Amino acid sequence: MKSKMNRKEKLLTTSLLLVAFSVLGVSMVGISAVPTSPYIMVTPENRVDPTITPGMNYTISVYTDYSGSDIWAWQFSLTFNPCVLEGIEVRNGDLITKVKNLNAVFKPGTFNNTIGTLGLTSAYFYYTSTPITTSGPGTLAYVTFKVKSTGDSYITLRTDTQLRDPIIPIIDAFLQPDQIGHGYFRNTLIAPTHDIAVTSVTQAPTAGDRGMFVTITVIVENQGTVDDIFEVKAYYDYDPAFPGHNVIETKTALILAAGASKTLSFTWNTALVWPGNHTITAVVPSISGETDTADNTLPSGVEVKIIFRGDVNNDGKVDNSDLLAMSKAYGSYPSKSNWNLNCDFNLDGKVDAYDLFDLSKNYGKRV
Numbered sequence: 001m002k003s004k005m006n007r008k009e010k011l012l013t014t015s016l017l018l019v020a021f022s023v024l025g026v027s028m029v030g031i032s033a034v035p036t037s038p039y040i041m042v043t044p045e046n047r048v049d050p051t052i053t054p055g056m057n058y059t060i061s062v063y064t065d066y067s068g069s070d071i072w073a074w075q076f077s078l079t080f081n082p083c084v085l086e087g088i089e090v091r092n093g094d095l096i097t098k099v100k101n102l103n104a105v106f107k108p109g110t111f112n113n114t115i116g117t118l119g120l121t122s123a124y125f126y127y128t129s130t131p132i133t134t135s136g137p138g139t140l141a142y143v144t145f146k147v148k149s150t151g152d153s154y155i156t157l158r159t160d161t162q163l164r165d166p167i168i169p170i171i172d173a174f175l176q177p178d179q180i181g182h183g184y185f186r187n188t189l190i191a192p193t194h195d196i197a198v199t200s201v202t203q204a205p206t207a208g209d210r211g212m213f214v215t216i217t218v219i220v221e222n223q224g225t226v227d228d229i230f231e232v233k234a235y236y237d238y239d240p241a242f243p244g245h246n247v248i249e250t251k252t253a254l255i256l257a258a259g260a261s262k263t264l265s266f267t268w269n270t271a272l273v274w275p276g277n278h279t280i281t282a283v284v285p286s287i288s289g290e291t292d293t294a295d296n297t298l299p300s301g302v303e304v305k306i307i308f309r310g311d312v313n314n315d316g317k318v319d320n321s322d323l324l325a326m327s328k329a330y331g332s333y334p335s336k337s338n339w340n341l342n343c344d345f346n347l348d349g350k351v352d353a354y355d356l357f358d359l360s361k362n363y364g365k366r367v
């Protein structure tokens with residue numbers, strides 16, 4: 001009954017905060033709904049407190065309201081904004097402890113403060129034959145951060161979060177996302193805006209043979225009001241329905257100050273790319289709290305044309321017309337009158353047997 005009263009008090013407190021901030025006209029970006037019971041959730045769910053200044057510590061707990069007596073183990077990992085928070089400590093809660101049974105094992109995860117993650121953190125009762133279990137509700141663990149700057153951070157439980165009995169999960173974040181409650185922290189009254197935009201995509205060269213290297217230049221800009229961390233992916237022939245396909249390269253853990261821009265260089269090896277015209281696109285996957293995502297994706301205005309080695313006249317096939325052009329340029333180099341750069345497939349400054357061999361390998365092929 002006590003836990004229910006605590007829950008009601010918490011809900012009442014949250015409701016009063018919502019009303020208070022609505023009266024003040026303060027944006028409540030980040031406020032989330034209470035998850036479906038039974039749940040695992042971050043508490044406090046939402047903390048908007050400008051008195052928590054840089055240099056101070058901020059502690060959250062990961063809590064479950066599950067009241068069954070069959071709890072054997074739990075695990076979770078989480079993400080946070082490393083521009084605002086820095087993970088410093090993980091402590092065991094009161095759900096699975098040596099006070100309850102000496103066979104309790106607690107394994108704190110490791111912080112990666114570059115990308116903003118806490119690795120898999122877990123606790124369980126070790127047993128050899130008869131399972132050991134305990135009852136909820138209770139706190140899985142306490143996580144303490146040092147506040148680095150003024151801004152906001154979503155504290156998100158990842159899909160490996162679970163509460164388990166000795167055989168199967170009781171709560172599984174991957175299968176039951178509605179039973180997982182995430183957290184939000186902000187130490188400014190006015191909610192920051194998050195907006196990373198791709199402003200330019202160019203590439204060079206824009207035409208050449210299969211196997212060439214294409215340099216892609218992408219410019220991104222932080223159009224929000226706070227520093228942010230993000231990643232950028234370069235694609236050829238991007239299809240948003242299949243974001244894992246045709247990825248050229250990914251730049252991760254990029255941090256950009258508000259109002260600043262950054263120029264990135266990607267290298268595309270076209271050795272395994274089918275000849276034809278290809279569109280290059282840069283994509284910034286949306287970041288937590290981002291509302292303007294229309295400028296997160298930008299295709300280059302010029303396609304890259306990949307040809308077969310041997311397609312001298314660039315008509316999409318290697319045939320007798322290419323062989324004739326090769327015969328006219330054979331033996332030439334740049335100062336000769338019959339020099340044809342399009343016949344120098346290996347770009348060694350001469351048209352010779354190596355180039356003829358490249359043509360012969362692709363003879364009869366077409367796009």
